[in-house]
Amino acid sequence: MGELSGIKADLAQVVRLALAEQTEDVRMFAARLVRKYRGSEPDLAEQVDLFLRTKPRSAGAPLRKAAAPALPQQPLPVDDESRLSLLKVFKDPPHREAPLLSAALDESLGQLIQERKQSARLAAQGLTPTRSAIFVGPPGVGKTLTARWLASQLEVPLYVLDLTAVMSSLLGKSGSNLRAALDFAKRSPCVLLLDEIDAIAKRRSDDADVGELKRLVTVILQEVDEWPATGVLVAATNHPELIDPALWRRFDLVVEFKMPDISAVKDATSRFLGPDYALFGRWIDVLSFLFHGQSFSDIEREIHRLRRAVALGTASDADLIEDFIRTRILSLDRQGRIDVAVLLAQQTRLSQHSISDITGVSRDTIRKYTADNRIVTPRIKRKREA
Ligand SMILES: Nc1ncnc2c1ncn2[C@@H]1O[C@H](COP(=O)(O)OP(=O)(O)O)[C@@H](O)[C@H]1O
Ligand SMILES: [Mg+2]
Numbered sequence: 001m002g003e004l005s006g007i008k009a010d011l012a013q014v015v016r017l018a019l020a021e022q023t024e025d026v027r028m029f030a031a032r033l034v035r036k037y038r039g040s041e042p043d044l045a046e047q048v049d050l051f052l053r054t055k056p057r058s059a060g061a062p063l064r065k066a067a068a069p070a071l072p073q074q075p076l077p078v079d080d081e082s083r084l085s086l087l088k089v090f091k092d093p094p095h096r097e098a099p100l101l102s103a104a105l106d107e108s109l110g111q112l113i114q115e116r117k118q119s120a121r122l123a124a125q126g127l128t129p130t131r132s133a134i135f136v137g138p139p140g141v142g143k144t145l146t147a148r149w150l151a152s153q154l155e156v157p158l159y160v161l162d163l164t165a166v167m168s169s170l171l172g173k174s175g176s177n178l179r180a181a182l183d184f185a186k187r188s189p190c191v192l193l194l195d196e197i198d199a200i201a202k203r204r205s206d207d208a209d210v211g212e213l214k215r216l217v218t219v220i221l222q223e224v225d226e227w228p229a230t231g232v233l234v235a236a237t238n239h240p241e242l243i244d245p246a247l248w249r250r251f252d253l254v255v256e257f258k259m260p261d262i263s264a265v266k267d268a269t270s271r272f273l274g275p276d277y278a279l280f281g282r283w284i285d286v287l288s289f290l291f292h293g294q295s296f297s298d299i300e301r302e303i304h305r306l307r308r309a310v311a312l313g314t315a316s317d318a319d320l321i322e323d324f325i326r327t328r329i330l331s332l333d334r335q336g337r338i339d340v341a342v343l344l345a346q347q348t349r350l351s352q353h354s355i356s357d358i359t360g361v362s363r364d365t366i367r368k369y370t371a372d373n374r375i376v377t378p379r380i381k382r383k384r385e386a
Contacts, residue, residue, distance in 0.1 A: 007041075007044075010029075010033055010036075013029060014026065014029065014030070017029060020222075020226055021179065021183055022183070022186065023183075024187055027052065030048050030051070030052055031052060033045070033048055034048050034049045034052070074184065074187070076089065076184065077177070077180040077181050077183075077184050085162075086161060086162055086166060086177055086178075086180070086181040087159045087160065087161055087162070087181050087184065087185070088159070088160040088162060089157055089158070089159055089160075090148055090151065090157065090158040090160070091157045091158075092148060092149075092151065092152035092158075093152060094152050094153060094155055096148075096149055096152040098149060099142045099145045099146050099149055100142070100260070100264055100267055100268055100271065100296065101142070101146070102258065102261075102264065105146075105255060105256075105257065108253065108255055109146070109150065109255065111130075112129075112130050112133065112150070112232075112253065113150070113153050113154065115129035115130050116129050116130075116154050116232070117154075119229065128229045129229060130232070130252045130253050131227045131228070131229055131231070131232060131233060131252055132224050132227055132232065132233040132234070132235075132250070132251045132252045132253070133232065133233075133234050133235075133251055133252060133253040133254070133255055134234070134235045134236070134237070134243075134248070134251040134253070134254050134255070135147065135234060135235070135236040135237070135255050135257060136236075136237055136240045136254065136255070136256050136257065137238070137256060137257025137258060138238060138257070138258075138259060138295060139238050139295060139297070140295030140296055140297030140298055141257045141258065141259060141260070141295050141296055141297075142257060142296055143195075143236040143257055144160075144193070144195055144236060146257075147160075147191060147193040147195075147234045147236065148193075150191055150232070150234070151190070151191035154189075154191065154232070156189045156190045156191060156231070157190050157191075158190065158191045158192075158193060159181075159184075159185050159190050159191070159192045159193065160192075160193045160195055161178075161181050161182075161185075161192065161193065161194050161195065162195075163194065163195065163196060163197065163199040163200065166178050166181070166216075174216055175215050175216055175219055178216055178219050178220070179219060182219070182223050185231065185233075186227070186228055186231065188230075188231075189230045189231055190231050190232075191231065191232045191234055192231060192232070192233050192234065193234045193235075193236065194220070194233070194234070194235040194236070195236050196236060196237060196238065197220070197235045197236065197237050197243065197247075198237045198238065198239040198242040198243065200216050200217060200220075217244055217246075217247060220235075220247065221246060221247055221250060224247070224250040224251060225250060235251065259293070259294075259295060260295070260296060260299075262288060262289075262292050265288045265291050265292050265294075265299065266284065266285075266288040268291075268296050268299050268300070269284060269287050269288050269291060269299060269303065270284065272299060272300045272303040272304070273303055273307070274307075276306075276307050276310060279310065279317050280306070280317055280321070282347065282348060283317075283321050283347075283348070285343050285347055286321070286325065286340060286343050286344060286347070286348075287303075287321070287324075289339065289340060289343060290324070290325065290328045290340070302324075306320050306321075306324065322358055325340065325344075325358050325359070326358055329358070329359055329360065337359050337360060337361050338359075338361050338365060338366075338369060340359050340361075341355050341356070341359040341361040341365070341366050341369070342366065342369045342370055344358070344359070345366055345369075345370045346370060352366050352367065
């Protein structure tokens with residue numbers, strides 16, 4: 001391979017594009033061939049030109065059975081049976097707020113964005129920018145959100161492939177549905193997110209039709225390799241252990257999302273409080289302490305619940321926080337309870353009596369720990385990360 005030249009090389013390229021069902025690319029390549037061979041092989045050029053004219057774009061692409069025609073206003077691909085749209089579209093402005101990301105994540109995504117923005121510089125060195133990435137991590141830590149933000153930064157739409165829709169379509173058809181969606185996404189600059197790809201892997205283990213599911217994995221495998229440099233293919237999963245090792249290796253970049261550490265929890269708490277920070281700000285350290293160990297989306301849900309109660313005037317912020325602490329304190333060990341009690345003593349105007357009542361820590365103990373005005377933050381970190 002790699003030794004072909006002239007007409008042979010061009011023929012091989014046509015076959016490659018045709019097999020990949022990249023109909024638009026076949027057309028463009030054929031048009032180039034017409035120009036290239038007009039002088040040296042006029043008969044060939046004329047014949048190819050004729051094919052191009054007799055099969056105009058709008059007549060539907062013969063190579064592509066399931067996909068939409070390649071018009072500027074191409075309709076989104078849908079499953080033939082259910083008519084469910086297989087792709088969800090998000091178009092966000094670039095000033096969209098960035099997700100809370102660890103320094104390591106920020107760096108690797110930052111590089112990805114720079115590569116895409118300066119792809120011409122890379123091309124000058126014979127390099128292509130990162131074309132594919134896999135986001136791994138527990139639920140609710142921002143994988144889907146980050147894919148959306150990434151697209152907004154690159155100023156391209158985000159297409160999310162609904163794998164449940166693909167999988168729920170008649171099993172024998174999910175391959176062509178998947179292909180239709182992937183082909184659609186390949187035709188214009190975009191970020192394509194294959195969200196929760198473990199859906200395929202899971203079905204694989206408990207479904208009779210293993211052959212079909214294997215084929216789906218194969219379809220994806222091919223795409224990761226052949227993804228055009230105009231787009232980014234992102235896959236996300238909560239279950240890396242279910243991912244086929246063969247699939248894993250093909251991604252240019254592996255991005256690992258982790259549960260937030262205490263400082264990220266604090267940032268998240270402030271962010272999710274929004275304008276109610278003025279009200280709840282004095283509880284920020286206690287809240288962060290109690291939220292540590294939870295995902296961003298759990299923290300967000302809990303804070304929104306508090307904010308809704310305040311908005312409706314159901315309870316005062318102090319009562320809400322007190323209730324919240326009471327429920328959370330049950331799952332802490334003794335040291336954790338003491339830490340909360342000390343925080344409350346140092347940072348709020350609650351009496352030692354109330355603190356003792358809320359946390360179950362005796363007033364003696366609270367006094368002992370607060371007497372020398374110890375700073376509690378370093379201990380919090382150590383304890384909770386153990
Ligand atoms: N890193 C983050 N920064 C800010 N908000 C987040 C972050 N991670 C999750 N969230 C909040 O939780 C919601 C769900 O997160 P999502 O991206 O769907 O998680 P995942 O895809 O990892 O399961 C988001 O819409 C957002 O409101
Ligand atoms: Mg998600």
